[in-house]
Amino acid sequence: MRLEATPVGLFLVTASRSGTAEPAVRTAGGTVVLRVGAGPGGREGVIARLTLAQALSLEHVPGIGSVGGVQMNVERYRRTLELLRSQAPGPTPPSPVTGGSNDGA
Amino acid sequence: MASVGQELLDVPLPEMVMKLGLGIAEAQRALDENSVETSKLLAETTVPLVLAMTQVIAADGTVSFTQADPIDVSLLQIGLMPTFYQFAEATIEVTMDIKTTMSRETNVKVSAKAKVGFSMWSASVKTDVSHNRKFGKEVKGTSRLVTRMVPVPPPARIEPILNVVDNRPAPDES
Numbered sequence: 347m348r349l350e351a352t353p354v355g356l357f358l359v360t361a362s363r364s365g366t367a368e369p370a371v372r373t374a375g376g377t378v379v380l381r382v383g384a385g386p387g388g389r390e391g392v393i394a395r396l397t398l399a400q401a402l403s404l405e406h407v408p409g410i411g412s413v414g415g416v417q418m419n420v421e422r423y424r425r426t427l428e429l430l431r432s433q434a435p436g437p438t439p440p441s442p443v444t445g446g447s448n449d450g451a
Numbered sequence: 452m453a454s455v456g457q458e459l460l461d462v463p464l465p466e467m468v469m470k471l472g473l474g475i476a477e478a479q480r481a482l483d484e485n486s487v488e489t490s491k492l493l494a495e496t497t498v499p500l501v502l503a504m505t506q507v508i509a510a511d512g513t514v515s516f517t518q519a520d521p522i523d524v525s526l527l528q529i530g531l532m533p534t535f536y537q538f539a540e541a542t543i544e545v546t547m548d549i550k551t552t553m554s555r556e557t558n559v560k561v562s563a564k565a566k567v568g569f570s571m572w573s574a575s576v577k578t579d580v581s582h583n584r585k586f587g588k589e590v591k592g593t594s595r596l597v598t599r600m601v602p603v604p605p606p607a608r609i610e611p612i613l614n615v616v617d618n619r620p621a622p623d624e625s
Contacts, residue, residue: 382526
């Protein structure tokens with residue numbers, strides 16, 4: 347089987363047990379962008395930038411539990427933040443400073 | 452000997468198409484299962500989200516920061532969605548190289564023999580003829596399966612809809 351060149355995408359890579367997925371991702375040529383504790387058992391996982399070929403090769407690496415493609419829905423992220431901010435108690439976001447200047451002039 | 456046309460007709464194309472279709476269906480199911488498993492992991496994995504920070508600059512110029520308590524939200528909630536893939540195209544290429552040869556070989560062997568003695572003589576001529584016909588056929592076939600897989604948007608209902616029910620008492624208008 348031969349894979350054509352594929353663009354880089356985001357993948358959620360989790361470790362199978364107590365290990366960490368990060369070294370395997372780096373060895374495969376990927377870039378780790380976020381470390382997470384994935385799953386109910388708190389297994390370590392990472393969100394990594396990989397090509398499809400690199401992701402498929404990771405599936406057979408010992409210590410890797412799962413590899414799955416993910417994508418960021420920026421609009422949903424923005425809507426969720428707006429909603430949570432409108433509902434959450436606590437400090438309010440700082441208001442823009444008026445009548446002053448931060449440029450030292 | 453089967454003709455070249457018959458050889459081409461003997462290619463099990465329907466069987467190949469059927470197996471390709473079943474293979475794609477099985478691969479599609481595995482891909483979908485992987486995407487569903489990824490969805491579950493994204494839903495079970497939480498990250499602390501700090502919604503607001505406040506920077507306070509005191510009169511003496513010292514700067515301090517306070518932040519709201521982090522809220523645990525799942526990766527799915529903040530917009531990380533599983534990628535779903537779909538087979539968009541499948542192609543079967545069959546290449547056959549058929550080579551037929553035929554050769555004919557004829558061998559003729561003639562020998563003569565004569566003998567004389569006691570007022571008698573005898574002579575004989577012996578001829579051996581042999582014919583050989585050889586048929587040869589060489590068939591080479593290769594097949595190539597090409598599939599194209601593309602990412603597709605996740606199903607519309609996989610995104611959890613966040614409904615908020617706020618039961619806090621309304622602030623006084625005074």
